[in-house]
Amino acid sequence: MEKPAHIVIVPSPGFSHLISIIEFSKRLIHHSNGLLQVTCLIPTLDSPSETSKAILQTLPSTIHSTFLPSIHFTKETQTPIAVQVQLAVTRSIPFIREALKALSSGSRLVAMVADLFASDALVCAKEHNLLSFVYFPSSAMTLSFCLYLPKLDQEVPSEFRDLSEPVEIPGCVPIYGKDLPKPVQDRTGQMYEFFLKRCEQLHEADGVLVNSFKGIEEGPIRALAEEGYGYPNVYPIGPIMQTGLGDVRNGSECLRWLENQVPNSVVYVSFGSGGTLSQDQLNELALGLELSGQKFLWVVRAPSESANSAYLNSQSDDPLRFLPDGFIERTKEQGLVVPSWAPQVQVLGHEATGGFLTHCGWNSTLESAMNGVPLIAWPLFAEQRMNAVMLNDGLKVALRPKANENGLVGGEEVAKVITRLIEGEEGREIGRRMQNLKNAGAEALQVEGSSTKTLIQFAVNLIGN
Known part of the structure; x- marks a missing residue:
């Protein structure tokens, strides 16, 4: 033989x-x-x-x-x-x-x-x-x-x-x-x-x-x-994507918290396995999440001036200590902040998740599409800006916040975009388009x-x- x-x-x-x-x-x-x-x-x-x-x-x-x-x-x-x-x-x-x-x-x-x-x-x-x-x-x-x-x-x-x-x-x-x-x-x-x-x-x-x-x-x-x-x-x-890694870091805490939230009410915030923000941008993002009044689940990494600094190396600093003073206490009823990692596939598949603020990495994009989750496009490095253009201008399944003259996305802009996605008709229309992509992806994977x-x-x- x-x-x-x-x-x-x-x-x-x-x-x-x-x-x-x-x-x-x-x-x-x-x-x-x-x-x-x-x-x-x-x-x-x-x-x-x-x-x-x-x-x-x-x-x-x-x-x-x-x-x-x-x-x-x-x-x-x-x-x-x-x-x-x-x-x-x-x-x-x-x-x-x-x-x-x-x-x-x-x-x-x-x-x-x-x-x-x-x-x-x-x-x-x-x-x-x-x-x-x-x-x-x-x-x-x-x-x-x-x-x-x-x-x-x-x-x-x-x-x-x-x-x-x-x-x-x-x-x-x-x-x-x-x-x-x-x-x-x-x-x-x-x-x-x-x-x-x-x-x-x-x-x-x-x-x-x-x-x-x-x-x-x-x-x-x-x-x-x-x-x-x-x-x-x-x-x-495609779509080829992970089905869950069995990593228990923060996993059960995230899913337990989501169980107590209203369907489609939570914005999941994560910049992938390697994305990092500057300290100034981290502060503005925190401000925007708080100002929005919307529920959020935020995976926080220690800040860096290099947008892909965590791509190969795990960070040893406790990322939560870089958040604005009092942020976690002030938002404890509004959101959950977890350091470095969350079970993304399970979070995106949870009925409470109504939006994903993402770096537009292709793995994350496919995971969103296969779960029908609307996007806020926040590209950082590699080909992510190209993906953001396709998602925002081409497929029209993402909102894209505008940066100011210093290159920062301000807190008020963050709050405005999150509210548009979760509460506005625009967000509901994006959700319908995402549902179509979910169906198309499932069809592509059938026998x-x-x-x-x-x-x-x-x-x-x-x-x-």
Whole structure:
């Protein structure tokens, strides 16, 4: 009997990327009828987090995982986190080669799937004559931009943020240069150089698996499939999202508190697994929540001038001590403040949750859509501004607060937007659109749904290779 087809998965360091590609691996195995096996080779910066380890312990026996030796940067390094993540993969290539050599002696290796920021690893796939795929955990709109960027790089001599007209990405809502992903905001920097290289590598892959579905991004997905652009095959297989991590930090407290609230009355406030605010912005957000008079559940992190400072590192400071004096006491009947983490999937699925003030990370966006929760868009870094434009201008499922001349969103503006979402007709209309997205997402995941059929065909192709 022929051995099962074996694929190797390479995520990039960072919790949000790991969880998405792990969920993809689980779904791929589920739809392969036992004819596929998966090995995850996980590059690491410093040491793996306890949460990452806990996730891997829940995997089925057909998915094996190995943390590769840690790559360390000195504390004094000025290398941006996004670049460190990619360099960690590049410096892990010798370990990946070694692992592939060992696997190939006893397995029928057929393909490698690498996260976008781990695409340097695909050189190892070519060396072993494996099919090479990129797993793209963000939106189809962002993928469209990434595939379009090499051409844009040749055509536009100036900084993109200085363009007077919006960029017309095939199939997408027009977007101004200032809202393009963070790595392309300075074309002279190292981050841009690395990001452009990743976008060029997309064109070299045998295909790209994107975590989206037709019901939420019909235009971009249709454009990605059109001939004439020279794009690789694109497989829309979303929504792929976590179903709950079993982490008990603050979990039971959050859910108990929500049980005592009126349906659709609570604004959930969280900036994802890595987002942070400055001290001034933290103060204004606190003021706005208090002024709104609306119920809130706020996941607070210690402030930082770097918007993604918690992306790889857990913070040791008690974040609650950075809140304005007396805030927790004054709002104890109005809201619940929890440090660093909450069970987001369960919170968004709770009937009391009526809105989500979010950084617009794609994982959080999909989790909101699949629970029909209206949004307040507050992007911080990466491609989040692009997602915010799509959610606000394109899908019209989010309100977006306006910043003042200092770049801060003031407390009164926060209060106004929250009230509009929870109490206004505008918020109810957004809720109806979100419910439509929820239904479309559920339909895509059914046995005959577009995303399930796409993933099954992908698995069939791997098994027969």
